[in-house]
Amino acid sequence: MKDASRYSNESGVGIACTVAGAGLLTTSDAFVKWLTDGYPVTQIIVVRGALILLPMFLLAWRLGKLKTLRVQQPGWQLLRALLFTASVFLFLNGLRFNPLAINTAIAFASPLIITALAVPLLRETIGWRRWAAIIVGFGGVLSIVRPFGETINIYALLPLACAVTGAFQDIITRRISDTESAFSVLLCSTIVTMIVAAFFVFEDTWRLPGAVDFSLLVLTGLLSGGAHYLLIETFVRAEAAVVVPFRYTALVWGLAIGFVVWGDIPSGLDWLGILLIVSSGIYIVHRESLRRRDAA
Template sequence: MPDHPKVETPPRSQLGSRPLLGIVLMTLSLFLLTLGDAATKWLGQSFPIGQVVCLRGVFILLPIAVVTWRTGGLASLRVNNPKDISLRAVLFIGTATLISTSMILLPLADAAAILFAGPLFITALAPWMLGEVVGWRRWSAVTTGFVGVVIMLRPTPNALQLLALFPLAAALCSAFRDIITRKISATESTNAIMFWSTISLIAAGSLTALFGWKMPTLSEFGLFAITGVIAGSANYMMIESYRAAEASVVSPFKYTAILWAVALGYVIWGDTPDAFILIGSVLVIGSGLYILYRETRR
């Protein structure tokens, strides 16, 4: 998947009771994000990764600008904690770059499956970074999930699928990003977090122009635009899905990204996941769902 900003669940008073709408929005959001992944993979075969990340970020700003205009204007972009916003931006850049690299180098389904190690990392890091208590049941789920990750890495006495370390690093980077987001969400608006992170991504990506960019054709430029708008719109849909229904109802449907990735990977590139990916993804997804279940019981 492309970089998914951490979505803060709205206060319970703002939550609706429209579970079907929430599920539809979440599923459509993940389809669009995975479609954006496929476009990123396609573009990455012809353009430098820095150019892909930068131009995609430019067009992500369009839906962010629309939402900002509708929900507070420029005042909502004010920053109260520049240090943490900057740290979050660095992690956002790292996550976006690693995810895009993963999508380009690996089959779509393989990268998507390993990226779902992110929630496992968050649970494992929460006691030290957020002071949260993690019981033995969730630690068992984390351990089981990482067994699934190891299976997907295909370790043998002679080799390790080194390319699979890219999505694993992306999952770890995204976990740090989401933990920082959780810490600053009380003082910073969603508009400010998304806007300044995206601006930082564009600035960092533009520096790679020094190493040579390729001029896109009109159709390629259009694909860059579509990819960015899709990513920004999909994240807005994800936020709205949490407003329509409880997180415990819609969050499990994030895992439909695996299905979309398998389908698009097969249709476009003829890729099919092997037994390592299938077994590992079952363990990772199962662990993630169990952790979500335990979270809702607390």
């Protein structure tokens, strides 16, 4: 286990990786949302994955880290890759129907889910403050999904399911960070996602992209690959309590891009939901940080 002094020394790098990764990933998601109007999600996943692999190998070679591509814990790597695959399918399909910022906000419910699952899975004791934050956060999800009357947003359940798979994915990432490099994790996740998508891609109508759309696909792959590498690297560089709050900067990007490109303006209930999800998620991370500090 990495000691606290190393985390302390590299916290700034971890925060920078988180902010940069969030911005790159949201921009990539915006390109994907644009492309889903004319291309199946499975085709986008396969093409994007192929475009991620080559730059990743070149970057690993350039940095002298080809040896770090070796997998040390194949079982955990495969499980994480399958969870990552599920998260990608759920999130990208959600982008087809939901505004960019709304899709992103609901997916950010994963810290709430991680905390709630800590009781049955990890047998942790959760104090009333964190339970209150969980309830408030899920109240924010309900404010966006609106499961009442004729205003229910069925498609909002896609990023919510993504939040569940993402929660387990982050737990495993943290567990294997001592032995697995960011390169090896990204490699396994990308390959497994491509294989799964390839099984379904032929059931959809494959479209040969034009020059503009192909350029967008290339950008999507490069941005997504860089983003996931940076976000994985954050767990190697710093404690989750330090870097997780900065993931929410993706919402700023999502709101700005959604407004400029699609003219999306969240409703009052959407704004309320975003505020509740973000504030409760940050509070939970803060409380867990205090709890670990007291235990030490």
